[in-house]
Amino acid sequence: MDHADAMTFDPHAVEDETTTGIPHDKLGMWVFLCSEVMFFTGLIGSYIVLRFGSEWPDPKTQLNIWLTAGNTFILICSSVTMVKALEWIQRGDTRKMKLFMCLTLLGGSIFLGVQVFEYRHLLHEGFNPHVSLFGSTFYTMTGFHGFHVFCGVVCIAFCTGKAFLGKYTQQHHLGIETLGLYWHFVDLVWILLFAIVYLI
Amino acid sequence: MTTEEHTTPNYLAIFWWLLGLTIVEIAWAVLPHHSKLVLGGGIVAMAIIKAVLVALYFMHLKFERKTLGILFASTLILGMILVSVGIGEQVLPRP
Numbered sequence: 001m002d003h004a005d006a007m008t009f010d011p012h013a014v015e016d017e018t019t020t021g022i023p024h025d026k027l028g029m030w031v032f033l034c035s036e037v038m039f040f041t042g043l044i045g046s047y048i049v050l051r052f053g054s055e056w057p058d059p060k061t062q063l064n065i066w067l068t069a070g071n072t073f074i075l076i077c078s079s080v081t082m083v084k085a086l087e088w089i090q091r092g093d094t095r096k097m098k099l100f101m102c103l104t105l106l107g108g109s110i111f112l113g114v115q116v117f118e119y120r121h122l123l124h125e126g127f128n129p130h131v132s133l134f135g136s137t138f139y140t141m142t143g144f145h146g147f148h149v150f151c152g153v154v155c156i157a158f159c160t161g162k163a164f165l166g167k168y169t170q171q172h173h174l175g176i177e178t179l180g181l182y183w184h185f186v187d188l189v190w191i192l193l194f195a196i197v198y199l200i
Numbered sequence: 201m202t203t204e205e206h207t208t209p210n211y212l213a214i215f216w217w218l219l220g221l222t223i224v225e226i227a228w229a230v231l232p233h234h235s236k237l238v239l240g241g242g243i244v245a246m247a248i249i250k251a252v253l254v255a256l257y258f259m260h261l262k263f264e265r266k267t268l269g270i271l272f273a274s275t276l277i278l279g280m281i282l283v284s285v286g287i288g289e290q291v292l293p294r295p
Contacts, residue, residue: 065229184259199228
C-alpha cells in the first residue's frame with residue numbers, strides 16, 4: 001500500500017465485505033461477550049454450589065432489595081436509551097442519538113452511584129467480605145459486575161464525546177452498535193445477579 | 201449491515217415487559233412461600249425470560265445471522281453444564 005492508498009483507506013469499506021458477513025468489530029465483541037458469559041457463569045456457578053453446600057442467611061434480611069430494585073429499573077432504562085441511540089443514528093438523526101447517549105451515560109452513572117451508596121451502608125452495618133461466605137460471594141459478584149458497569153460508563157463517555165465531535169453518521173456507527181452490545185450484556189448479567197443474589 | 205435490514209422492534213413494549221416482570225419477580229420474592237424450590241424456580245424462570253428478551257431484542261440476536269446465535273448459545277450450553285455439574289455434586293447422594 002503506497003502513501004496515496006493509505007490516505008484514502010476506509011476501514012469500514014473493508015468491514016462491510018467480511019467473509020462471515022459480520023463486521024470484524026461486532027464479531028470481536030460477540031466473541032468477547034462469550035468469554036464474559038463463561039466468566040460470570042463461573043462466579044454464579046460457584047455461588048450456587050456454595051449456597052447449596054452451607055448454611056445461608058436470607059438475603060432479604062441483610063440487603064435492601066427495594067433500593068436495588070430501583071437500581072435495576074435504572075439499568076433497564078439505560079439499556080432502552082442505548083438501543084434508542086442506535087435506532088436514531090440508523091435513521092440519521094444525530095441530535096436524538098446524542099441525547100440518548102447522554103441519558104445512557106446518566107443512567108450508568110446513577111447505577112454506580114447507588115451501588116457505592118449501598119456498599120457504604122452495608123459496610124457501615126458490619127456486612128463486609130470477611131463476615132461470612134455470603135458476604136464474600138456478594139461483594140465478589142456485585143463488585144465484578146460494578147467494574148463492568150464502570151468500564152461501560154467510561155466507554156459510553158468516550159463514544160458520547162465522539163458523537164458530539166460528529167464522528168458517527170447514518171452510514172458509520174459501528175462503535176455505537178458494538179458498545180450497545182456490551183451495555184446490554186451488562187444489563188442482562190445484572191438481571192440474573194439481582195434475581196439470584198438479592199431475591200432468592 | 202444486518203441490523204439495518206430488519207424492521208425496528210418496539211423497544212418500549214420490551215421495556216414494559218421487563219418492568220412488569222421485575223415487579224412480579226419482587227412480589228414473588230416478598231410473598232411467603234412454603235417451598236424454597238417454588239420461590240427460587242419462579243424467580244429464576246422470570247429472570248431467564250427477561251435475559252432472553254434483552255438478548256433477542258436489545259442485542260438484536262433475533263435479527264442477526266444465525267452464526268452469532270450459535271456462537272452465543274454454545275457458551276450458554278457450556279455454562280449450564282458447568283452449573284449443573286456443580287449443583288449435581290451438592291444435591292445427589294454420595295456413594
